[in-house]
Amino acid sequence: MCTDSLTAVLVWSHRVGSGTMSDLAPNHHAEFKQFGGVFGFLAALTMIPGRGRDARLAIDLAGLGEDDRVLDIGCGPGSAVRLAADLCSRATGLDPAEPMLSVARMLTRLRRPSGEIEWVCAGAEDMPLADESVSVVWSIRSVHHWPDLAGGIGEVRRVLAPDGRLVVVESRSKPGATGLSSHGWTDPQADSFAAMLVDAGFSTPVVTTHDSGRSGSISVSATI
Ligand SMILES: C[S@@+](CC[C@H](N)C(=O)[O-])C[C@H]1O[C@@H](n2cnc3c(N)ncnc32)[C@H](O)[C@@H]1O
Secondary structure: OOHHHHHHHHHHHHHHHOOOOOOOOOOOOOOOOOOOHHHHHHHHHHOOOOOHHHHHHHHHHHOOOOOOEEEEEOOOOOHHHHHHHHHOOEEEEEEOOHHHHHHHHHHHHHHOOOOEEEEEEOOOOOOOOOOOOEEEEEEEOOHHHOOOHHHHHHHHHHHEEEEEEEEEEEEEOOOOOOHHHHOOEOHHHHHHHHHHHHHOOOEEEEEEEEOOOOOOEEEEEEEO
């Protein structure tokens, strides 16, 4: 199937799966249920090309070093996890959709990053990881899908070691965007997520817009 056909299928599935939420909700696509089964596998294939830019952005914003232990929540087919594994001591890719992890494992066997990678099938709100077991958590284009944001943020706090860093990267959406263009954050949605981090005890989140790419990205970085 060509990329345009894949995109058309996913646009259709988005329309079927989208819900209605507040304009400010940072998880406004929590109702989207299309990452499992055949759709999940097709979606994973669309997420292989062009993902290096956001992965490098997360690496830069986190200031990733060789001693870091990284957790990528909502890793999809795992581009950012493989890049991290080339740079730091240990990388974990976590995603609740098994088709995403199947594609991630397959690509990892082909590309053979130098560091150790663990793949975990779970959602952000219930992670089977030890307390304070990672120094960096990032999540790329995923938080807008988390059904339980407060639960997910609480879990991020629990698994982060003291002085741990959190970086969230989303596509930057225009207010009123529909379809695939709405899969990201408007500036107020990013601000709203930053406020949730403050409520959860994170220190001074920084919201930054990045101009690269078609629509650009928006990030929220914070430490505990
Ligand atoms: C648009 S994809 C992004 C994948 C990858 N980070 C990338 O940029 O290529 C969103 C991912 O978030 C995952 N996801 C959805 N709900 C989640 C949740 N509650 N916790 C963690 N990940 C979730 C999906 O399974 C999917 O792989």
